[in-house]
Amino acid sequence: MIRLYNTLSRTVEPLETMEPGKVGLYVCGMTVYDYCHIGHARAMMAFDVVVRYLRRAGYQVNFVRNHTDVDDKILNRAKELGVSPLELSARFIAELDADLDAVGLLRPTLAPQVSEHIPEVVAMIQALIQKGHAYSADNGDVYFAVESDPAYGKLSGRKLDELREGARVAVGESKRHPADFALWKAVPSADDLGWDAPFGRGRPGWHIECSAMAAKHLGDRFDIHGGGIDLVFPHHENEIAQSECASGASPFARYWMHNGHLTLVDGEGTPVKMSKSLGNIVRIRDIVERVPAEALRMMYVDTHYRSPLPFSENKLSDSLGALDRAYIAKETVLDVVGKGGGVPVAQLPETGVEVHRLAGGFIEKLDAAMSDDFNSAAAMGHFFELVRAINRFGNDKKARNKGAEALRPALAAFDAMAEVFGVLALKPSAYFDEAKVKRLRQQGRSVEAVDAKVAARSAARAAKDWAQADALRIELEGEGIVVMDDPNGSTWRVRVEA
Template sequence: MKLFNTLTRQKEEFVPITPGEVKMYSCGPTVYNYFHVGNARPFIVFDVLRRYFEYRGYQVNFVQNFTDIDDKVIGKANEEGVDFNAIADRYIKEYYVDAEGLGVGRATYHPRATETMDAIIGIVQKLLDNGHAYVAENGDVYFRTKSFPEYGKLSHQPMEDLQAGARISVGEMKEDPMDFAVWKAAKPGEPAWDTPWGSKGRPGWHIECSAMATKYLGPTIDIHSGGLDLTFPHHENEIAQSECANGCTFANYWLHNGFLTIDNEKMSKSKGNFFMVRDAAKEFGYETIRMFMLSAHYRTPLNYSAESLEMNKASLARLYEARNNMEFRMEKAPDGVMTDEETAKLTSLSAYKQKFIDAMDDDLNTADALSAIFELTRELNAYMGAHDDATKAFLAAAHALFMELTGVLNIVQKREDKAADPDAAQIEALIAKRTEAKKNKDFAEADRIRGELADMGVTIKDTRQGVQWTRA
């Protein structure tokens, strides 16, 4: 498998530190609100990467953090007059609701910054001890950026260019404009923790991720991922402080997903195009959002629009229809040994599995992987349409292949429980009445019943194997 490494700006063969294992860290949300559609892209993309590694037989230790102590979390708590933990707890719970809806699985570990305070303080102390950090007069602790000669290697910006844009803000007491805070001295009314160096306070954002990655995965990890906007300064600073504290490479591969625009404009509250996933899902459905995010290569810019979402919703519906047709045919098909023609057909269909794997191996190209699934679906539909006598064995094998590939992307896995449908008995009775009406050539009554079913939200399809129904 080849992955595009931001660090080297090229695709590289993925070689794990430990054969058969992947240590992977992905930046999670700051939990002061519901997460928006821009946040959803890395959550979905790197969930798929983790799933694909597991599909290929790797054991994946995946860490995605929660930033639960931050200016925004504290601000929200002060606004509502509650403890910051109440805000963090609420929005971590809401994160899981939206993540589950989007098909994003739980990480191996979901550490919170406040639960990792000992490790954070330990790294800061290391940096102080080896001279890579210092305590300012106001109690803040800053990282000496110039003490790390390789600073800028991830964002590929020369130190002189970075220096030109560096500033010292009001209240900061840095030795150098390039230095960044790893610890912030306590302010009145803010939560704070005691430290060995005597500066009570809370961590800076960058140091939290370094500590959580190191604590759960070790000093050197295979993959660190996140949105392109995190490359600088967040990930650049993570590298500097981690490598200076631990004396080794922090991450071997750095993966970043491209930006998401809204109707070809940057998402912004002031422009009124700032969409929470929760709201978008009410209109289009969570799975449609997942499908949309996978419809383009993860490194390319992606434009969110109602038109794009509707197109992906229709594409998803086509895949569900194909799956439902296969399952209906399997239920009705006679038992029997697969014919020679079916065996040959199944062999030819396996080429789509290889095409899918080749696409995913090529820097997680989900767009081409989806194309392979749609090509497989078209060929299956055509074959089933021309072979009413397809055996159950063939249909089951074709269905297994379809579910295997869609399962890697975690799409088309949901099912409606017809037995649990409160109207199931009534629907079956109406279908039986319609079948009888058609038998008696009472087509007006048959059409009336179809309309009644449609009013109930039921779609029916007449096939040679019987009437197939689904909820619209």
């Protein structure tokens, strides 16, 4: 039984889907006019793990995540660049897909765009006008009338009176209530992006697109709606109002899930605003350039999706170190289990007995953590308890080669980590190869230079010039390079701490 926190009820509830074994999930995607940064990726990652875990738990997940490709920010940027808005958004949808693929995010089942759903948007607005929930204003915009919806405010807990006091009405707006919001923005000029509609030429307001696309692809009612915590008000509140008033069906989404904010922090842990003007936007592609993408995934899942996530370089490098240790453990498991043989667990030293106990109990702990509101942080805690035990045992050179029986259950633990979190799926050698290239690049060194030095050492060994071979090994060690000799030749990696 999976339990999850529902923003709508403010409680943790058991997941009961409309159709047994199936989940309809809608997640608000990005406004596509720039590259994806680590803040956007947090929401993407949170729901990636939700989808992965629901699938592992046997659910068939219909996962819809939209691209907002009609928006003022896109229009302004397109104008600056002298391209058409839809050209600009198409370009950034492709860039987004490339970035998300690079960090192992599963593609949604469907990724609808508002520009391809204008008839659905128009039909929903017409239904709202007919039912008295929306009106055309003097300026040609169509607004949703919040006072026509007695349930308005149920997600965020806001009251209309408070909203009236807090609201600032922009010049030129002619709303009946200050909290009324645009369903349709008038675009009189045929030169600007717009579409014809019975209530005049224009383009959709932001909120209506998600209502229209969710209804089309998941129905008037569906299971889970997700997004960042900043979307609770007004975006998700308005989605509920539009959808429930247009269809008459309630609830629009049974569960509302929201991920916490990512904040950039400096070395002292002080929050720093991430902005273009400060030039400190951390894009996904900048990170993947520097570290294996799995390190970023590790960093995200190490924090519960609802908790705030302070991002710093230290945190990222901690995650990279943790990933190294996990791959060292995986290498030990594959090596020892692959050789087979060994002795019964009870004949191993305490470290071996401990590994066997933790490995055998891991899947149950993983499921217990993840079915408790997708508590990935708790799951990671259990996993690293196992990793530490494997590495302790792996460092016991005498015992480790007898430990196939003790380590065998750990294979399933690594498989489960790959399935649920998208980490540790690589062969350890492939991971360390990628990591070493990126680490050296970070240090301004090249793989070729290290290769050349390792080759010179091999040549010295072949010529039985042991003094020279040793000197080169010591030199490499001083540079943080570990050389491993086996009958097929010498390989190397950048030293990591197990």
